[in-house]
Amino acid sequence: MILRRLQYEMAGHAGLALIRFQDWQKARSRNKGKGKGKPSLFGPPLECLGKLKEMMSLHYLQGRYADGAVPVAWVTSGFPVEILRPLGFHTLYPENHAAMCGALRLVPQLSDSAEQEGYSRDLCSYARTDFGCGLLHTTPVGRLPKPDLLACSNNICQTVLYWYKALAAHYNVPLVLIDTPFVYGEAKPHHVQYVRTQLEELVSVAERVSGRRMNYDELSAIMVRSREGSRLWGECLAKAKAKPAPWTGIDGFFHMGPIVALRGSEECNAYYRMLRDELQDRVNRGIGGILNEKHRLLWDNLPMWFATREISTLLAERGFSFACTSYTNAWAEAAGKISPADPIGSAAHACMHIILNQDLCNRLGILTRLARDYSCDGAVLHSDRSCKPYSVGQIDLKERLTKEMGLKVLLLESDHNDPRSWASEPGANRLSAFMESFA
Amino acid sequence: MTYNAGTISRSAYALRQREEFGRRCLAVLPIYYPKELLTAFDILTMELWGPPGAPCGDAAGRIQTYVCAVARNAIAFLQSGKAEVVDGVLIPHTCDSLQGLAALLMDFGGWSKKVFVFQHPRGVGRASAKACLEQELRALAGELEEWTGKRLDPERLTWALALHRKIEAYRATLLDQRELCPLNEVELYALLRRGEWLWPEEHLEELRRAVQGLAPVPVQKGIPIMVTGYLPEPSGLLAALTDAGAYIAGDDYAAVGRRVGREANGAPADPWTGLTERYFAVAPCPTRNVVTGNRMQYLESLAKSSGARGVLVHVQKFCEPELFDIPGIRKLFAASGIPVLVVEGELELAISGQTETRLAAFIEMLRTAGRPS
Numbered sequence: 001m002i003l004r005r006l007q008y009e010m011a012g013h014a015g016l017a018l019i020r021f022q023d024w025q026k027a028r029s030r031n032k033g034k035g036k037g038k039p040s041l042f043g044p045p046l047e048c049l050g051k052l053k054e055m056m057s058l059h060y061l062q063g064r065y066a067d068g069a070v071p072v073a074w075v076t077s078g079f080p081v082e083i084l085r086p087l088g089f090h091t092l093y094p095e096n097h098a099a100m101c102g103a104l105r106l107v108p109q110l111s112d113s114a115e116q117e118g119y120s121r122d123l124c125s126y127a128r129t130d131f132g133c134g135l136l137h138t139t140p141v142g143r144l145p146k147p148d149l150l151a152c153s154n155n156i157c158q159t160v161l162y163w164y165k166a167l168a169a170h171y172n173v174p175l176v177l178i179d180t181p182f183v184y185g186e187a188k189p190h191h192v193q194y195v196r197t198q199l200e201e202l203v204s205v206a207e208r209v210s211g212r213r214m215n216y217d218e219l220s221a222i223m224v225r226s227r228e229g230s231r232l233w234g235e236c237l238a239k240a241k242a243k244p245a246p247w248t249g250i251d252g253f254f255h256m257g258p259i260v261a262l263r264g265s266e267e268c269n270a271y272y273r274m275l276r277d278e279l280q281d282r283v284n285r286g287i288g289g290i291l292n293e294k295h296r297l298l299w300d301n302l303p304m305w306f307a308t309r310e311i312s313t314l315l316a317e318r319g320f321s322f323a324c325t326s327y328t329n330a331w332a333e334a335a336g337k338i339s340p341a342d343p344i345g346s347a348a349h350a351c352m353h354i355i356l357n358q359d360l361c362n363r364l365g366i367l368t369r370l371a372r373d374y375s376c377d378g379a380v381l382h383s384d385r386s387c388k389p390y391s392v393g394q395i396d397l398k399e400r401l402t403k404e405m406g407l408k409v410l411l412l413e414s415d416h417n418d419p420r421s422w423a424s425e426p427g428a429n430r431l432s433a434f435m436e437s438f439a
Numbered sequence: 440m441t442y443n444a445g446t447i448s449r450s451a452y453a454l455r456q457r458e459e460f461g462r463r464c465l466a467v468l469p470i471y472y473p474k475e476l477l478t479a480f481d482i483l484t485m486e487l488w489g490p491p492g493a494p495c496g497d498a499a500g501r502i503q504t505y506v507c508a509v510a511r512n513a514i515a516f517l518q519s520g521k522a523e524v525v526d527g528v529l530i531p532h533t534c535d536s537l538q539g540l541a542a543l544l545m546d547f548g549g550w551s552k553k554v555f556v557f558q559h560p561r562g563v564g565r566a567s568a569k570a571c572l573e574q575e576l577r578a579l580a581g582e583l584e585e586w587t588g589k590r591l592d593p594e595r596l597t598w599a600l601a602l603h604r605k606i607e608a609y610r611a612t613l614l615d616q617r618e619l620c621p622l623n624e625v626e627l628y629a630l631l632r633r634g635e636w637l638w639p640e641e642h643l644e645e646l647r648r649a650v651q652g653l654a655p656v657p658v659q660k661g662i663p664i665m666v667t668g669y670l671p672e673p674s675g676l677l678a679a680l681t682d683a684g685a686y687i688a689g690d691d692y693a694a695v696g697r698r699v700g701r702e703a704n705g706a707p708a709d710p711w712t713g714l715t716e717r718y719f720a721v722a723p724c725p726t727r728n729v730v731t732g733n734r735m736q737y738l739e740s741l742a743k744s745s746g747a748r749g750v751l752v753h754v755q756k757f758c759e760p761e762l763f764d765i766p767g768i769r770k771l772f773a774a775s776g777i778p779v780l781v782v783e784g785e786l787e788l789a790i791s792g793q794t795e796t797r798l799a800a801f802i803e804m805l806r807t808a809g810r811p812s
Contacts, residue, residue: 118766118781122505122757154561158535161561161728162763169731169767177728179561179568182538184545190574194560197567360546385505388759392510392539395501396547413503 001068008062008069008090015061019054041316043287046247048255048275055271056257060097060141066090067145071210074147074167078156078354079178080347082226082264083202084149086218087210092144093261094163098129102305102417104140107132111418125386125417127163134170147171149209151202153178155357157389174209176202180351183358187349195348203344220340223347226264227338232272233259234332239279240323241374244288245296246279249322250312251289253303259331294319295438298371298407300326300397301382301390302416307424314428318435323374326366330355333366360393364400371405378408378438380431385415410434449485449636450524456483456638463587465555466525468513468540469670470533470693470726472557473576473714477529478599478639479591480583485525486635487513488694491672491786495519498549502539507757508786510536518549527553527586533726534760553586555579561728563719573715596710600717602639607700609646610634614696617688617745618657622649624677624687631695632671662805665689665742667768668753669761675790676753676782676798683802689745691738692753693761697722725760734764735771742777749805751798752781778805 066072073089075081081091101107107125110132115121117135119128133139150173152164161177168175178198181191203214236255239246247255255275262268282288290312297315299322304311315321337353339346351357355366371379379401381394398409412430415421447455453464464483477484489512496519499511516522528550530541544550557579560568580591610631613620620627630649634642662685671677671692680686690696700720707713723729723737742750750772754761765781772779780801782794790798 118769120762120765123759123762127763158538158726159759162725162759165725165728165731166763166767175730177562179728181558181560181571182532182542182556184542184556188578190571190578191558194567194571194574197570198562198565201565201567360542364546383503385503388503388506388757389535389539392502392506392536393543393547395503396543400547 004065004068005070007065011062011065012058015058016054019057019061023050023053041291041313043246043282043289043291046251046255046275046278048271048278051271051274052255052257055262055267059261063090063092063141063145064143065145067148071148072145073149073151073206074164075151076153076156076160076164077260078351078356079151079153080199080351081151082222082343083199083219083347084151084206085222085264086215087206087212089149089206089210090145091261092147094130095126096257096261097133097139097141097144098126098417099305100140101129101133103308105306105419106140107306107417108420110136110138111420121418123386124157124159124163125415125421127159127166129417130163131166147173149173149206150175151178151206152176153180153351155180155351155354157356157387159388174205176205178202178351180357183352183362185359185361187352192348192352195352196345199344199348199351216343219343222264223338223340223343225266225269227335227340229259229263229265229269229272230332230335230338232269232276234335236272236276236279237324237328237332239276239283240289242283243296243375244286244290244293245321245323245374246282246287246289248289248312249297249299249325249328250303250308252325252328253305253308256328256331288321290316290319290321292316292319293321295378295435296321296323296374296376298322298324298326298367298374298376298379299382300367300379300394301384302327302387304382304414304422305417306419307414307422307427310424311431314431315435320378320435322380323376324370326355326363326370329366329370356389360397363393364397367397367401368405371401371407376407378410378434380410380412380434382416383411383413385413385421386418387416408434408437452636453483453485453524462638463526464524466517466522466528468528468530468533468537469509470531470698470724471559471718471721472529472531473579473718474639475599475603475714475717476576476580476583476596478602479596480587480589482583482587483638484529484636487516487522487528488635488670488672489513489786490516492788495521501543501549502536505757506539507536507755509755510540512786514540514543514549517544525552527555529555529557531557531559534758536757555582559718559727563723563727563729569715569719572718573711576711576714593710597706597713599639600706600710600713602643603717604700604702604706606634606639606643606646607702609643609650610699611701612650612653613646614690614699615744616653617686617690618659618663619653619655620649621652621654621658624681625674628671628674628677628695635694659686659688661686662748662802663688663746664749664751664802664805665691665738665745665747666751666753667691667738668693668751669755669758670694670786671753672784673787673789676784676794679790679795679798680802683799684806685749685802689741689747691722691741693724693726697724725764731764731767735767738768739771739775742772742775747777748808749801750777750779751801752779754781754783756783756785778808
């Protein structure tokens with residue numbers, strides 16, 4: 001235990017040097033083979049990107065040594081993770097990890113093994129990726145710590161509940177569900193009370209698993225940082241209201257790592273301050289995320305992690321860029337709902353009022369506001385086979401955005417993680433035809 | 440009055456219920472809802488599991504084709520005008536697809552009549568879930584009072600609870616003592632599923648007659664199997680089982696056996712407690728967050744008590760709650776040496792020749808494996 005703890009702490013400190021050395025080696029080998037390629041369609045890479053990679057690499061490096069050293073919780077992206085922090089949990093986000101596998105195009109092989117086990121290909125590709133990693137004992141981050149607690153909230157989908165039930169059966173550890181009734185208009189008082197009570201129940205389970213007592217002062221301090229982090233993230237996104245947008249919505253997908261995985265920590269906030277300042281500097285100097293921005297688009301739903309470069313390049317060739325996305329915006333919306341004075345109550349409120357746990361009128365309102373605030377003249381609604389709660393309703397949303405806002409809207413069917421659901425050539429044709437309609 | 444429930448159409452039945460008894464009719468989506476409460480309000484429920492077959496209108500196109508056929512067919516059915524006989528629709532938040540359907544109808548239209556939602560909690564057994572469920576039931580009762588213009592009579596609710604307990608007891612008897620029931624699969628399931636739309640007192644009557652008709656000794660001579668899944672559709676699948684020489688000895692269909700309440704204790708004095716306990720008294724269902732292990736234990740015990748020699752997993756395409764449990768079910772029965780066949784449907788009107796062949800081969804394999812050497 002002591003040795004394990006030492007390794008965990010060492011990874012958190014000395015790991016940084018190791019990561020920097022590895023990055024230096026990679027950069028060196030890249031530079032050696034560098035010739036004169038095609039001129040880039042994009043603005044210069046954000047300087048913060050290196051810091052982002054460092055932070056996320058360090059998080060996963062430290063995670064390798066977490067089990068046995070500190071309590072480990074696997075959590076869903078909509079879970080009020082702030083409550084676990086004062087109890088010393090190292091948190092791992094299987095969705096975030098699966099997205100990384102998706103971006104590295106590892107999913108077909110991982111999913112194959114899950115499918116051989118009996119999991120249908122119609123199931124969420126994040127879940128299949130996660131099961132595949134478990135079955136093949138493989139991960140691009142070296143090793144994932146085994147969980148002591150599974151913490152899941154169905155405010156993003158019911159799928160996570162089925163997924164985490166399977167994990168609980170496999171790892172034989174407690175599963176805590178924060179069940180968040182869907183909100184039509186205003187949340188019903190008994191629903192809010194229900195979520196609040198569950199969060200109180202969570203505290204006692206997490207205390208038992210961690211062997212520590214909750215320090216509510218520390219929780220309040222974490223909520224302050226979390227609110228600040230969410231606000232800063234919102235500021236970073238809002239920089240894209242400038243023309244040209246200093247970064248693209250696709251960049252935003254990658255930079256949301258800290259607000260998802262490290263929310264409530266000072267390092268997360270420090271990172272977003274740095275990013276915000278760099279973006280402001282780019283706005284001041286007129287540097288765009290793409291070089292020749294002509295049309296600004298809104299993206300709805302999760303990204304296609306395996307094809308972000310492919311799609312953004314295709315668009316950038318004709319001066320199109322995503323100025324905003326409803327998905328990254330979701331983590332900025334929480335800022336106004338978190339109250340350090342009532343950490344549990346406000347966590348219940350924030351947990352219930354996220355885009356996927358609210359009705360379609362609310363969703364239409366968000367899309368309309370984003371399109372207006374970011375001066376978008378078109379939208380791509382990613383009809384995601386693996387995310388039904390995000391996708392059901394998009395056909396009606398498309399019609400309304402077209403009629404009510406005069407936007408040109410494309411419904412593009414694919415999957416957030418499984419490239420086998422994306423036909424590159426027909427997809428490119430659809431996007432090309434969509435872009436031609438702007439002429 | 441008892442109608443010839445086997446031949447009358449659902450819509451004709453609903454119309455006659457309205458004419459003779461002034462009963463309103465509510466279409467109800469799967470799976471769990473407080474039927475006792477609706478009965479207490481004198482509301483006829485008409486469950487809408489799709490309906491099966493091709494979508495009966497363009498409105499299915501409002502939901503992507505990779506979403507389950509129940510949601511797509513339901514929106515098409517409601518929007519096509521074919522559900523004019525009902526006065527409203529109740530949508531329980533069973534899964535993401537039905538939640539999406541409810542949001543679509545409430546926010547973006549396509550259905551001009553009343554939409555109720557019932558958000559039952561996940562997390563069976565937790566104190567917070569019980570408290571929330573009772574509040575949810577009371578809130579729904581308030582909405583129904585407003586809609587019907589009637590005050591809920593607590594005595595009427597107590598009566599409805601008692602009525603449905605009798606129905607559940609008869610349904611449990613027919614399913615638990617399947618080998619004594621002379622009805623074939625198609626006949627038995629037609630009877631059980633008439634409970635989805637008959638007025639409960641009439642359904643009770645026909646169930647009582649069926650229970651009286653149970654033989655003193657086993658009359659089912661085929662291969663006993665257990666079925667787990669969503670819905671016994673198409674009925675051709677049931678006929679194919681009979682033709683192959685099998686019968687369903689253990690039923691874990693979400694539409695049928697899984698919903699049968701087996702309440703160990705007597706009826707509680709407080710009807711709200713009774714309604715809440717009723718929800719928790721049914722078998723483990725993946726849509727209600729039971730611990731996976733509990734469900735597996737339940738399935739194992741059902742297979743054992745029914746004497747099943749094989750397990751048929753009959754799921755609907757894109758039905759995530761059911762699909763996630765398949766590997767666990769396979770492992771469970773592989774360990775106890777009980778063969779498993781997985782069949783996937785999509786609310787077709789008829790089973791394919793391939794599925795029929797697979798079922799026949801599976802039953803033949805069970806017969807061979809079970810033959811004494």
